[in-house]
Amino acid sequence: MILITGANGRPGSATVREFARRGTPVRALVRDPKKAKDLRALPGVDVVHGDMLWPETLESALAGVDRVLMISGAGPELLETQCTFIDAAIKAGVGHIVKFSGKDSVDGFDNEKFRSTRSHEQILRYLVASGMPWTLLRPSQFMHVYFEEVPDIAGSGELRLPLGDTTMAPIDIDDIAKISYAVLTTPGHEGKTYPMTGPEALTMTDIAGHISEAIGKPVRYRDVTSEEKRRAWLAAGYPPPRAGAFAQLFQERSRLGRSSVDLTTHERFGVEPTTFAQFARRYADVFRGATDYAVTPA
Template sequence: MILVTGANGRPGSAVVREFARQGHPVRALVRDPAKVGDLATLPGVQIVHGDMLHPETLQPALAGVRRVLMISGAGPQLLETQCTFIDAVRNAGVEQIVKFSGKDSIDGFDTERFRSTRSHEQVLRYLVASGMPWTVLRPSQFMEVYFEEVPDLVRSGELRLPLGDTTLAPIAIQDIAKIAYQVLTTDGHEYTTYAMTGPEALTMTEAAQYLSEAIGKPIEYRDVTSAEKQREWMQAGYPPARASAFAQLFEERSRLGHSTVDLGTHRRFQVEPTSFLEFARLNAATFRGDSEYTVTPA
């Protein structure tokens, strides 16, 4: 059996849906039963409840599991949550952990400089030291984070970000899910890190042009300061710690300025990369403000 944690979040739910699409059974761990949504109706999906921070709640989830895809919220408790979970998985006799991490597409980005990325590096060191076979998935920024710009797109026709001419190479979560499915259901991926980006390094001006084409409405990129954007995030209800972390991240991206596309993992697993324009067209109703979307967890 394969277990996917964080199964009601963006990447976790996408992986669970890919298992259902492929007709492969999967177990989905959620902490809050009220947030399962339609996952319980998908064929082959077994929902289990438990808290990664509390090993005593995880016995049903881990029983008979061979591999785990470890995903948890990116908040302040990520380090403690995932290290505690690694211990529980090892004690349960699971064969392998596949850790969902991240790798910024920006050239020269130092993950140790920022809390939001440093925690992942600390977890990786703990995972390696645990002695368990491991695999790491390291996607770049999700294309889905642009859903959070929908209020500005609808209200002012602007994509407002503090990036200047910086390029980013975002990846569609569905691409990651297809790769994760193959990693979790085939052998030979132990002690391997799979980095991945989307197929294009885009300026935000280019991203705005693609959004315009997809939704049939003019969208312009507006370069704002990180302080302005941080205020806007907080006004939108972001917790202060998250707004501050995002501001620091965008400042570093703006300072470094250039992204490199890496499609080696896509080629390795024969997954056709989704372009930003394709993604925008597939989600045109969301970008027009006509359908709901999920915001990044705190």
């Protein structure tokens, strides 16, 4: 049996949907069962309730599980959450953990500089030291994070971010889900790291142009300062630690300035990479402000 944790989140739910689409049974771990109605409606999906921080809640979820896709929400408890879960998985006899992490597409980005990214590096060291067979998935920025900018895009026709001429290479979560499915259902991935980006390095002016074309209305990029954007995030209800972490992240991206494209993992698993133009057309109603969307969990 394969278990996917964090199954109510964006990458987790996308991977669960990919299993359902392929007709492959999968178990989905959620912390809040009230939010799992859509997952329960999918064929072949066994939704279980548990908290990765509390091993006593995981016994039934881990029973009979051979492989796990380990995902949990970013935040101050990320390190403790995933290390606790690794211990529980070892105790339950799980044979392989596929850790979902991240790798910024910006050249020279150092994950050890920032708390959220540094936590992933610390978890990986813990996982390797545990002796558990492991695989690491390292996608770049999700295309879906641009949903966060919908209020400005739909309200004023502006994409406001503190990035200047920096390029990003965002990836579609559905591409990640296809790759995750392949890693979880085929042998030979132990000890391997799979980085992945989208197929293009784009400026925010490029991103705004693709959104504009998709929705049929002008959208322009307006460069703002990190402090201005931090205040906007706070006004939108972001917790202060999250708003501060985002501001630091964007400052570093702006300082470094250039992203590289890496499609080796797409090619390895035969996944056709989704362009941002295709993504924007698929979610045109979201970018118009006409359809609800899920915000990134705090």
